[in-house]
Amino acid sequence: MLISRALKMEWESSIKDKSPKLKELIQIAVKYIHNNFERDISLADIAKFVFLSPSYFARAFKEETGVSPINYLLKVRVERAKELIVESNLKISDIALSVGFSNQQRFNEIFKKYTGMTPTQYKKKMLSNITSGHRIVEYPSRQNK
DSSP: HHHHHHHHHHHHOOOTTOHHHHHHHHHHHHHHHHHTTTSOOOOOHHHHHHTHHHHHHHHHHHHSSSOHHHHHHHHHHHHHHHHHHHHHHOOOHHHHHHOSSSHHHHHHHHHHHHHHHHHHHHHHHHHHHEEEOOOOOOOOOOOOO
16 A cells, blocks of 8 residues: 555656656546546546546546536536537436436536526426427536536
C-alpha cells in the first residue's frame, strides 16, 4: 500500500510539469466518463482509470475543463436522459436507471438543477414543441461549477 501510494505520488509529480501528458489523461478520463456514465462510477473509479489520486485528478480535471469530474458526469447523464425522454417511450424511472442514477428522486433533483425543469415538464415542453411545429432550440443551462 505504501509503495503504491509512493508510486502514484511520483507519477503525479512527473506529469505536473508536462501539461500535454496531463491534458491527454484528462481526455482519456472524459472518454471513460462517456463510455461508462450509465454505470455506478465514482470519482475514485475515474481517477484510478488514469492512475491519479482522486484529489489530484479532481483538481486537474477542473483546471482543464472548468467543471468538476462529478459535475461533468452528471451533465453527461442528464444530456443522455434528455435524448431518451424525447426519443423513447420509456418511463422516467427507467430512464433514470438507464443513465446511471440509483433512484428517480435523485435523478429528478439533478435533472432540474441542470435544466431548470423536472423530467416530466421537459417531456411535455419538448413534445408540445414537436406537435405544434416549433423548431426546438435549446440554450445551455447555467451549470454550477
